[in-house]
Amino acid sequence: MTSWQPEFHYPALLCRYSEIGIKGENRMFFEERLLASLQRQLASLGPLRFTHDRGRIFVFPETKDSFTPADLHTLRREIPRIAGVASLSPGFALPPALPEIEKCLQKIFPHIVQAGRDKFPGRPLTYALQARRSDKSFPLNCVDIERYFAELLLPGYPDLTLDLRHAEIVIEVEVRKDIAFVSCERINGPGGLPCGSSGRVLALLSGGFDSPVACFQMMRRGCLVDFLTFHSAPFTPPATITKVCRLVRRLNEFQPRGRLVSINLLPLQLAIRDACQSRYRTVLYRRSMLRLGAVLAEYFQDQAIVTGDNLGQVASQTLANLSVIAQASNILVLRPLLAYDKINIMNMAQDIGTYDISRENVPDSCTVFATNNPATRAKLDNIKREEQKIPMRELLLKCLDSANLINAKNCQEYPFPELKNYGQNMQNLLMCEIW
Ligand code: ATP
């Protein structure tokens, strides 16, 4: 269903969630997280009252009779951003009795049809009424309800034809024990699990297409995501950072604000360029990034690192190289996009609104001193030998020393000396001493 539906002053909302329903004992925990998300993302609707009923959350305005058309616009914008929501319908909550449902439908149906005629002028419209009955004591079953209202409503509208699969006008009637709910619009949410229900992770965020999508995938599975980006100033311009800030702003629309940290990788890159075989450069950069990420993840108490790696996309993302990279640290590394096709990733980037930012051509840290003969099957022994040519630990600490905490809203940067102090005490995590 699209959003050409008439903008009634709806007195209630019906929120559907699918996966949380199978969480058994944890269900309460997931539902509470979902309510917190709804409350936070829909704050502009004013105070809300929630009631639960097996797999459904009903939402009512606390200080007004109904939601306004402006509220409806907010819902259409925000619901696709709220992880855990399967869909939400604004609608009419009624006592669960046939005459009440009939009265409501008689009142709203002409307006819905008119809105359909305005949207698709001069041609017949397709229509479906879909009934759902969880209270088996209700006198009519689903098919009876659908037939009853089709016979009641359709005769007055010769331009309507029934199409149960692809109808333009879809009216849903849901009858439960204590409530009946009538709606004509379904706003799809992203599904998945509610924000924060799976813990925290740290994403390695570049300005490319993949990593923002990887962040979104983790958010949809209930993770709160912090962000770490690497730059190579002065070899990369300030625009490298501002681009990432804009990506983070977009991604933070799906969660309470995730923190953004930048680290200058240049000291390591220069040393690698000058001392190591050029074909191993990217793998060596990546192993360094992972070690630095592991320090920040532990400092932030993020439980895993997330990357936008995609199998076979570039030389650093062969199985052999991913394996060598992963062995630079013992932190859990998650790669939600590993098996996706690029075209799917691009489509997802469009959907979540990061595509237009990612496509801007701004230099990235990874391409600094890039070679055109990268190793596609690096061996751990060779890589360790290369790393022994440079003072890895000192260089990592030098990079940590450059860390800045960034306010993504205004791109303001703040020194972050705690990180170096923290890293200094993490010999094991840097994995430089146990070769
Ligand atoms: P993306 O993969 O996001 O399109 P990309 O193509 O520039 O960006 P790749 O070379 O594919 O990056 O790198 C694989 C992954 O390594 C990225 O998805 C990201 O998680 C991480 N990464 C690469 N460059 C950076 C960077 N400058 N800062 C932080 N993480 C980075």
Ligand code: MG
């Ligand atoms: Mg990539």
